[in-house]
Amino acid sequence: MTPSQEDPPSPSLSEDDRETAVRRLQDAYADEHISHEEMDARLGQVLTATSRSDLVSALDSLPAVAPDVPSTIGAAGGRILRRGAWRVPRTLKVESAYGRVHLDLSRAVIAHPVVDIELQLGTGGARITVPRDAVVDVEGLNTGWKDLRYKAPRDPHPGGPTIRISGAMGFGRLKIRHARR
Template identity: 30%
Template sequence: MLMAEQPAPVDPRELRVSDAERSHVVNLLQKAIGHGLLSLDEFTERTDVALAAKTRGELNTVLVDLPGLTHKDPTAPAHTPPVELRANMSTINRQGSWRVPRELIIRNRLGSTKLDFSEAEISHAEVRITLDVSGGSVKMLLPAGSSVDTNDVQVVAGSVKDRVGGTNGRPRFIITGRITAGSLKIRRAGYVRIGNLVIRSPWKMGMASD
């Protein structure tokens, strides 16, 4: 007796989407405007695509380049939400051996955020950081051998000083978002050894391990 041929499994990207899913993605696009990731024209274009989408693959095309905003299929692993750091007329300082998440959102309102990644625990090849800065400053000290991409940072009456640059180093820091009347300064940690004394530039010195 011949066995009936089993149908091939359906690719999750080909699953049909509902009106509720389309509305959810439009809400995500609205959040992207608030984060400075999309212009109004881009939002309008992507909203039209989302509302016309018939499959999950078509729907995801409008979110694929937006960090932290993903509409996943039911079989995909849960997405870890980005970690938010908020400095409202205050100072946030991360240094030493702290665990770096895959995605960070920095919200500054006349505040200061200092992130020292030089001795941090980084288990990702890429770290995505979204800026939402209105006044104040953001300073980042990156580890040796790292690289950074700031091409998609929008600046209004502010400044970006990147002393690292490059795209080949690992880990790679991808920075996006918006700075209004604020500043972003990025540099890589440097080390100088004088006898048994190791001096890290900037901020720290210690004894050599050997």
């Protein structure tokens, strides 16, 4: 076989690939699709994998992953409020023409390492409280009338989720703060 006929080398694995594979195994175990012994063996495969094909073989025969369907919260006017122990979806769209939005993620159940929040707000303002150890990314946000108010913590706590905020704000202001505890 000549070098041009050989299979191309598989791309290297990222930490996200490994984390996703570990999460799939943990979910399959929690849903009783695999035994504890089988999960241990497959975790060993995932953690020592050197290529994507190694990951595929470790995840073979697991139930298919449901597609990521964004959840939408919307209101023409009034207030949108989420606080307490609510489950945060992987992708959340928030739409409001005139109302105010308050999302408190400090006590929410966040099962994903990255959460995308897309804001489509007209004249109302928004306030988002993120967990103390969260990393906030607002690069995808377009503010129209007023500037964003967010101050990253001086002493970040690693290991928290990444909250990516995107979309468009009309005449309202977005305030983001980290929870104190």
